[in-house]
Amino acid sequence: MTLSAIELAKARDTAMMILEELQLDAFLYELEPRDDIWELTVECACHVDGGWERIMLQVPRTMLLEGFDNDVARQRLFEYWKQKLADCKIRQS
Numbered sequence: 001m002t003l004s005a006i007e008l009a010k011a012r013d014t015a016m017m018i019l020e021e022l023q024l025d026a027f028l029y030e031l032e033p034r035d036d037i038w039e040l041t042v043e044c045a046c047h048v049d050g051g052w053e054r055i056m057l058q059v060p061r062t063m064l065l066e067g068f069d070n071d072v073a074r075q076r077l078f079e080y081w082k083q084k085l086a087d088c089k090i091r092q093s
Contacts, residue, residue: 044088
């Protein structure tokens, strides 16, 4: 697999954009490129006990790369991540 710096930046931007749309109160994330399925690790403040939780998601490379420009792909990722990150604390208005 050949990965360009532009592809990695685009995938990271897509991940950040979706995580920001989820309006998590506090989070850190790391994106680990693999062949076709990349690993996204999200650490977020948890609303249950005030601690932090670590969630690892497997994300298809193509969806991350297309998600920046493709509303359908981005919405699918948003809905899936919303379910998986349900224990994360949401920002108060």
